[in-house]
Each structure stands twice: as C-alpha cells, then as structure tokens.
Amino acid sequence: MLTPISLMKVIAGEGNNRSTPNDKIFLGVIGTGSRGHHLAYLIKEYGHELGMEVTALCDVYQPHLEHTHAMIPEAKVYNDYRRMLDEATELHGVIICTPLHVHAGPTIDSLDRGLHVFCEKAMARTLDDTYAMAEAYYRTGKSLHIGHQRLFDPKFLRGMNKVYNDDLGVVTQIRAYWHRNNDWRRPVPEGQPELERFINWRLYRDYSCGLLTELASHHIQVANWAKKARPVEVRGTGSISFWRDGREVEDNVALIFSYDDGTQFIYDSMIQNRRHGLEVQVLGHKGTLELETNNFFLEEPPPPPKPAGIVQLLQDLEQNVLGKVPIGSSSWDPEIAMTYKGESIVADNNTDGTFEQFYGFAKAIREDKPIPGLFEEGYYASLWTLLGQQAIDTGKAVKMPEKYDISKFNPREFV
Amino acid sequence: MKDIVIKGNRIKAELLMLLYCYIAANLVNVYAIIKYETSWIEIFTWQRFILFIAVLFYVVTIVVRLIVFGFRKGMRKT
Numbered sequence: 001m002l003t004p005i006s007l008m009k010v011i012a013g014e015g016n017n018r019s020t021p022n023d024k025i026f027l028g029v030i031g032t033g034s035r036g037h038h039l040a041y042l043i044k045e046y047g048h049e050l051g052m053e054v055t056a057l058c059d060v061y062q063p064h065l066e067h068t069h070a071m072i073p074e075a076k077v078y079n080d081y082r083r084m085l086d087e088a089t090e091l092h093g094v095i096i097c098t099p100l101h102v103h104a105g106p107t108i109d110s111l112d113r114g115l116h117v118f119c120e121k122a123m124a125r126t127l128d129d130t131y132a133m134a135e136a137y138y139r140t141g142k143s144l145h146i147g148h149q150r151l152f153d154p155k156f157l158r159g160m161n162k163v164y165n166d167d168l169g170v171v172t173q174i175r176a177y178w179h180r181n182n183d184w185r186r187p188v189p190e191g192q193p194e195l196e197r198f199i200n201w202r203l204y205r206d207y208s209c210g211l212l213t214e215l216a217s218h219h220i221q222v223a224n225w226a227k228k229a230r231p232v233e234v235r236g237t238g239s240i241s242f243w244r245d246g247r248e249v250e251d252n253v254a255l256i257f258s259y260d261d262g263t264q265f266i267y268d269s270m271i272q273n274r275r276h277g278l279e280v281q282v283l284g285h286k287g288t289l290e291l292e293t294n295n296f297f298l299e300e301p302p303p304p305p306k307p308a309g310i311v312q313l314l315q316d317l318e319q320n321v322l323g324k325v326p327i328g329s330s331s332w333d334p335e336i337a338m339t340y341k342g343e344s345i346v347a348d349n350n351t352d353g354t355f356e357q358f359y360g361f362a363k364a365i366r367e368d369k370p371i372p373g374l375f376e377e378g379y380y381a382s383l384w385t386l387l388g389q390q391a392i393d394t395g396k397a398v399k400m401p402e403k404y405d406i407s408k409f410n411p412r413e414f415v
Numbered sequence: 416m417k418d419i420v421i422k423g424n425r426i427k428a429e430l431l432m433l434l435y436c437y438i439a440a441n442l443v444n445v446y447a448i449i450k451y452e453t454s455w456i457e458i459f460t461w462q463r464f465i466l467f468i469a470v471l472f473y474v475v476t477i478v479v480r481l482i483v484f485g486f487r488k489g490m491r492k493t
C-alpha cells in the first residue's frame with residue numbers, strides 16, 4: 001500500500017539499498033524535447049547523489065537531440081528507440097518524455113526488455129494503450145513510474161498525512177483548477193509548417209487531450225490519493241472559447257468527478273486568465289488543505305495569543321471611551337472567505353518533487369522491484385483523465401468500463 | 416536675561432512625584448494582570464511601557480498642578 005510515510009522514507013534515503021559506490025544506474029532518455037531535456041539536466045546535475053547517469057539519448061527530431069547531446073556529450077545518441085534498446089545494453093532504465101501518443105510503444109518495449117521505466121504523465125492517449133502499459137507492468141514485474149511528481153513533493157506528502165490522520169475531518173469535496181493565460185503554442189521553425197502538428201501535438205486530438213491529459217492528470221492523481229479511492233463517475237463540459245486558431249483541444253473545461261462516498265472533485269482549467277493560477281483544495285469538516293500553495297487551515301482557527309494585561313486594559317478603556325454605539329444590525333452577514341491566514345504545511349517549500357521522483361526510481365531499480373502502490377496512482381489518474389474527456393465529448397456521465405479495472409492483477413496494491 | 420533657579424527642594428519634590436507616578440503605573444499593571452489573568456512576568460517584561468505610562472502620569476500631574484496654580488493666582492488677584 002502506498003502511504004505518504006513510505007514515500008517520505010524513500011526521499012529521506014531510508015531503504016535505498018546502495019550496496020557499493022560502483023552500483024551506478026545507467027539511464028536512457030527517449031524524447032529529448034522540453035521535458036526530456038529538463039529531466040536529463042536534473043540527472044546530469046544532481047544524479048550523482050543517486051548514482052544515476054544518462055548514457056543514451058533518443059529522439060526523432062534532430063534539433064532536440066543535438067540540444068540535449070550538447071549538454072551530455074558522453075551519451076550515445078539514437079533516432080530510433082528500438083535501436084537504442086537493442087544497442088545500449090548497459091541501461092538499467094529509461095525515461096520516456098515523448099508526446100502522449102508515443103508513450104505506450106516505448107514503455108511496453110522497454111519493460112519487455114527487462115528495463116525499469118519512468119514515463120511522463122499522462123500514461124497514454126487511449127484507454128486501451130493505458131491498459132496495455134499496465135498489463136506489461138504486471139507481466140514483467142519491472143517498475144513503471146508515471147511522472148506525477150506531486151507524489152514526491154514534501155508538501156503534498158505531509159498534506160496527505162494530515163488527511164489520513166483525520167486532521168481535516170471528513171473530506172467531502174476536493175476542488176482544483178489550473179489557469180494560464182497563453183495560447184500554449186510552441187514556435188514552429190520558419191518555412192516548415194508541416195511540423196505544426198509534430199511540435200504542437202498538445203493541441204490536436206490524435207495526440208493529446210489537451211488540458212486534461214497535460215494538466216488535470218496531476219490533480220486527479222492528488223484527489224484519488226486523498227480519497228484513497230478512484231472516482232465512480234465523471235461529468236464534464238468544455239469548449240474552445242478563446243483560442244480559435246485551428247486547435248482541436250478545449251481551452252476551457254469544467255468537470256466533476258464523483259466518488260463512492262459522495263465526495264465530489266470539482267475541476268476546471270482555462271488558458272485565457274491566470275489570476276488564480278493553479279491550486280488543489282482538499283475540504284474537510286475540520287480543515288482545508290491548499291496544497292499547491294503549501295497552506296493548511298482549520299475550520300476553528302486557534303484563538304490568537306492574548307495581548308499583555310496592560311494592553312488589554314488600554315484596549316478596553318479605548319473601547320469604553322471611543323466605542324461605537326450600535327444603532328441597528330444587519331440580519332445577514334455576507335459569508336465571505338475567512339481572513340485567517342492558516343499555517344504552512346512544510347517549512348521549506350523549495351521543491352515540486354520532480355527530482356525527488358528519481359529517489360523512488362533509483363530505489364525501484366536497485367531493488368529490481370516496483371514501489372508498491374505507486375503505479376496504480378498513475379494508472380487511475382491517467383485513465384480518469386481520458387474518461388473525463390469522454391464525458392466532455394459525449395455530454396454524458398461516464399463510468400470506468402470494468403475491463404480497465406486492474407485490481408484483478410494485484411488486488412492488494414489497489415489504491 | 417534672568418537665570419532660572421531651581422531649588423534643591425523643588426527637584427526633590429519633582430523626583431518624588433515621578434516616583435509616585437512610577438509606582439502608580441506599576442499598580443495599574445498589577446491590576447491589569449489580575450483582571451485579565453495574564454502572566455506575572457509582564458511586571459518585568461513590560462517595564463519600558465510602564466515607564467512610558469509613568470511619564471504620562473507625571474505630565475498629567477504637571478498639567479493639573481499648572482491649572483491649580485493658575486486658578487489660585489487668579490483667585491488671589493480678584
């Protein structure tokens with residue numbers, strides 16, 4: 001079972017069986033675009049802490065491959081991931097940062113070759129590909145780590161501990177949003193308009209479900225984690241309401257995921273206003289977590305510390321002398337938000353968990369077995385993003401078809 | 416210009432007055448601590464504020480004495 005404590009221990013290095021200083025972990029990166037380059041950079045800079053090294057790079061787009069190769073010149077380069085898997089025999093694991101529709105092939109092929117896989121979220125473009133990845137994971141017994149970095153973010157881990165310790169009371173609603181104000185487009189090299197769909201794959205339905213697979217997937221994972229459950233139903237709506245530039249994915253979505261116990265997870269995302277940024281709020285009858293901004297609020301705020309006696313005396317005198325005489329009162333006070341500032345979940349909020357994920361990946365590789373429960377978090381988050389898209393497309397409430405239930409593979413690890 | 420001469424007695428009387436004001440301010444602090452059930456340590460930790468209140472009391476006594484003095488002088492003239 002995946003508990004926040006077990007992941008905290010992973011980050012703290014407990015149980016990370018580093019037997020000899022020579023037990024290096026060699027990794028290949030498939031897809032060296034913006035995310036792949038960033039992860040390769042993190043491993044180059046900080047991977048020595050974990051004995052990790054990138055020794056192979058693969059991309060079908062030469063400018064991206066060259067950009068990352070310039071950063072790690074000692075790595076071998078490939079244009080075909082299958083060739084990389086055949087030839088780079090030193091590899092213990094691969095990091096897959098290709099576009100969503102190119103996650104399943106490299107993942108399954110790598111697992112089948114006995115490699116451990118870190119694949120970026122969301123898992124795949126289709127339900128069947130997502131399920132096929134799960135099937136390969138259970139079949140091979142290697143780890144398949146999906147890039148939902150909040151699972152390794154200390155503020156989310158501590159926050160989840162608060163949920164599990166009943167500090168929030170009964171959680172009946174979770175709200176999350178992700179707002180940006182940009183067109184989400186990447187520049188296409190001049191004179192090569194044929195690269196539009198290749199570069200801006202996020203905006204086209206064949207390759208991506210846009211805001212859902214790219215952003216919402218993270219918060220669905222958090223909601224499932226907080227509830228220790230998966231939704232039973234999702235309803236949603238969406239539109240292309242502002243960026244009418246030929247894209248096929250919505251720029252404005254709203255969804256409600258319902259859980260068995262009556263909890264509602266309310267999600268919205270848009271890319272034409274960034275006033276509220278992103279947040280995920282876990283609302284219980286005793287308290288609230290605002291995880292992205294590292295805040296915890298009690299429903300009954302602790303009373304502020306009493307001022308010194310002499311100050312209270314002066315305050316009373318002032319009130320008696322200058323105090324207002326009420327001449328009437330309203331029958332209703334507007335129920336505006338509480339002004340109490342809450343408390344920080346963690347004192348040092350200086351990471352988003354992206355690098356900490358590799359602590360988990362390193363542990364899984366060294367022990368040659370997955371971290372129990374971790375994959376299932378990624379699987380159901382990915383699956384429910386796709387079901388959310390179905391709900392938007394059909395205008396109907398959507399449930400998960402029975403065949404995608406993976407508890408049959410490993411009932412004990414089911415979230 | 417005429418020198419102002421403050422006699423030793425006067426200085427003694429004023430210092431005594433300041434001491435009374437300081438004692439009064441401390442008594443007010445003790446009263447506040449009892450009334451609002453706060454910590455006795457405030458007797459020491461709030462001394463700077465108590466000194467400020469003592470000076471305030473002292474200023475009040477000066478004002479009161481000036482008024483009384485002016486009033487008496489006026490009475491004598493009439």
Ligand SMILES: NC(=O)c1ccc[n+]([C@@H]2O[C@H](COP(=O)([O-])OP(=O)(O)OC[C@H]3O[C@@H](n4cnc5c(N)ncnc54)[C@H](O)[C@@H]3O)[C@@H](O)[C@H]2O)c1
Pocket residue numbers: 030031032033034035036058059060061064079080081096097098099100102120121122147148149199213214
């Ligand atoms: N976890 C996060 O916070 C986070 C953040 C950003 C992106 N991502 C994920 O990372 C993945 C990549 O996103 P990105 O922004 O880097 O996209 P990108 O378009 O910048 O990079 C994708 C790269 O994959 C390459 N590629 C495409 N097909 C390939 C193939 N068959 N073999 C090898 N390489 C191939 C492309 O040439 C490109 O260089 C996506 O799944 C995205 O959702 C996750």
